[in-house]
Amino acid sequence: MTKEQQTTPGGITRAVCACAFALFHLLSAETHASVKNQPTVRLAVVNTFGNNFSVRYFNGTVNAIAKSLDGRRLIVQLYNQDEYLKAAKENKFDLSIASSGLTAVMMDTLGGTPLLTLVHARTPNPNKANGGVIIANAKNGNINSIRDLKGKSLVVMSKKAFAGYMIPMHELERQGLNPENTFRSITEAREPMTRLAEKVRDNEFDVAFLASCVLENMEQEGTLKPNEIKVINPQNSADFYCQHSTELYPGWILSARSSLPATMVRKIVISLLEMPVGKSNGEYWTIANDYQEMNTLLRRMEQREFMERDIPWLIRRYKHYILSAVLFLLFILANWMYLAYAVRKRTKELKDTVEENLAFERENLKIKDRFESLQRVNSIAMISTMVAHELKQPLAVINNYAEGLGRRITKGRFKTPQEILPIIEEIRSEGQRASSIIDLVRRFGKKDKHERQTFDLGDLTAETVDMLIRVGTLTTGYELKCGKNILVTADRLNIEVVIINLIKNAVEACRAEASPMVVISVSAKDQDAEIIVEDNGPEISDEQFEKMKFVGNSTKKDGLGLGLAIVHELIEAHGGSLVLKRKKEGGLICVVRLPRCEEKE
Incomplete structure (x- = not known):
């Protein structure tokens, strides 16, 4: 048989390792026969008293259950109150050992059957084996009665704890206090109750709620001295030998879920009833037959939980x-x-x-x-x-x-x-x-906009030059360099006017030179078609060059200054550009660029 354990959110101390080690050796006779596919029985134990005490207290119980399982493995899991109810909802256990109140809450909502009640030497009556303890620091002179709890800080294990919350709260209500506004603050530590007593002793909180017999167990273990903690509203009851502040109710209960077969439940009950009395605390299993007061308390807590939640309560809460x-x-x-x-x-x-x-x-x-x-x-x-x-x-x-x-x-x-x-x-x-x-x-x-057509710019330039020669306009020396298949889409007459104007301007500019020369070239540059007309005319001054950019200004004596203006206008209309450059040795270079079309195949 194996044993599984997990830590609680509040933080179980290093004693978890000791608990796991002790339970492992406790059940070592069963673990040798375990196999992966062997059926299991899952036992949940609410860890209220701390790991060391839980190991000793449930030692004989775990042994007795393990021996009655007909070869099944027993898996033991420790929970706090909140984890216990969540595990029950998720069907994570078949058997459970918890307080009578917590067991009743679980069975009322999720089902199950109470089997036996655990008693020991200090609590021999199974119907009166559990109560609540309200404690304060023994040196705190401001807390001596329940009335003194007003405005104090309270620490509890969980608000779902029966003896550690519900029973003390009922006692406050029974004595005329309103549990909802008695305390300045209520903290759920979700740690074993032994840690709550230590927090009060160390003045971390003013008050704590414990289950009965926790103080006696701590004093017996030596983790708490008798003069460090005082019990508020102490009670004396027959057949009950632990300090308590409230009425008494049935002790801890072993319950079974419907996942276990009835024959196995019967064997478990017989095994636990036949279990010898524990040597350290005198614990043994018996049957409680009076749950009336516990059920009345649970109903009262449930009624108060819902009936008193009126508008003023909601506002206060x-x-x-x-x-x-x-x-x-x-x-x-x-x-x-x-x-x-x-x-x-x-x-x-x-x-x-x-x-x-x-x-x-x-x-x-x-x-x-x-x-x-x-x-x-x-x-x-x-x-x-x-x-x-x-x-x-x-x-x-x-x-x-x-x-x-x-x-x-x-x-x-x-x-x-x-x-x-x-x-x-x-x-x-x-x-x-x-x-x-x-x-x-x-x-x-x-x-x-005139209708445009696609034509070879080189051919048009050659035809224009030939026409100017025939009509006597191109009377100077000239050089013509035309590339082939340089296509543009434009107004053919507009481009012819551009070429005529550029050549006429070049001829008139260099006519007076000793060897006048006009060079005309047509070529492809990147995505453009380029026409260059240059002459070897006289040197152009800065003033003359600047005037060329404006309409009506001409470097020629009888010029109107319209040739380049017309060229510029027509070229821009076709998405092209006109650039003028001066030559160092004299003369002008006119560069016209037009968007080029794809070449014909």
């Missing part, structure tokens, strides 16, 4: 919690009121801000309309100048071709009409280009 709840509700209410005020204030501020923003936006729209009106007036002047600027080239070509055609006809140089057709075709082409330029300028003034 839970005044701190009620006050905390009221303060919490007041805090919630105040917080809610503050939040409501803050929300209203913030809402008003937001509403005012929105109205201010709307008023600001309306004013901005008015300003924007006035600005656009002024800009439109300025654009009209700019557009008029652009018309003259851009139409100058095709009209000059048309005029030249017309004069040349007239002279040749006058001199009779055309033998057949077919010889005239190429010249007429050139005039018609330049007329169409002039018409396209007018459309371009109209769109520029209206900010309209």
Whole structure:
């Protein structure tokens, strides 16, 4: 047979090890036959008196039960009162040894059967074998009677303890005190009652409730001296030889749960009735036959627990919690009121801000309309100048071709009409280009978007250079470097105007040089297509370079300052950029970048 033990929350001392060791050797005859799958019987013992006394007191009982189990293992577990009721609820034991009151509470709620009552030499009457003891420090002259308990601090093992709480509380009530407001504080130590006596002796608490005979056992063991503790409201009763402060009730009870077979229960009862009287305390098992007063007390405690809980009692009992709840509700209410005020204030501020923003936006729209009106007036002047600027080239070509055609006809140089057709075709082409330029300028003034197409920027640059050579615009030396398959999606005419303006500006800038040279290159740079037009014109001063950024300013004597402005406008409309750079040796580099499309396969 084996023995299992666990410590209580209050902290069982090192004597637990001694208890486990003693019980283990006590039952060693059974443990040799134990096996893992061997059936077990679980015995619960309420550890009220402390480990050392419990070992001695229940030594013979454990032996007698173990011998009657027909080969089953006996497992012994120590509990305090709260753990005992919890273990009963969870069906953790089959047999139990507890006070009569605690056993009655367990059986009333969870079931079970009382079997025998334990008595000893000091308590020979099984019906009057247990009572409560109210103790105080012997040197405390302020506590001499039950009336003196008012306002004192009380320590108990548990509020579920029968002799250690219920019986003394009933005694206070019987003498006219209200148990609910007698003490300043009530502490549940959840430790053996021997520790409670030590706490009172050491002045940790004013008063303690013990079960009868605890003091005698401590004095017998030498852990307490007779003159250290005094009993409040001492009683004298026949056939009861322990100090007590209350009426007496049945002693400790052995009870069985329904998990044990009836035949085994019978064998256990017979074995315990035949158990010899204990040598140290004269303990033996017998049968109690009067539980009336105990049941009356339990009913009274239950009635008082519920009947006296009226509104004044609830207020007295839970005044701190009620006050905390009221303060919490007041805090919630105040917080809610503050939040409501803050929300209203913030809402008003937001509403005012929105109205201010709307008023600001309306004013901005008015300003924007006035600005656009002024800009439109300025654009009209700019557009008029652009018309003259851009139409100058095709009209000059048309005029030249017309004069040349007239002279040749006058001199009779055309033998057949077919010889005239190429010249007429050139005039018609330049007329169409002039018409396209007018459309371009109209769109520029209206900010309209023209239909765009994907084309090779290198091819367009080469065609534009060829056209400028034919019409006599590109009269300087030049170098053309065009990459292949450099695709952009843009308005083809707009980009042609850009290239024309850049090349014309370059030619006019370097024409007076000894060896004028214009370099045109088209290449791919990262995700962009890049057109670079550079010349070897004269050196440009800081003032001249700064003026190039503004419309109407030109470095040429007869320039209008519109070429670069038009280029800049058209390039930005296509999501591109124009960058101007001065060359150290003289001349200008114009770099145009446009977003590049995917290459054709």
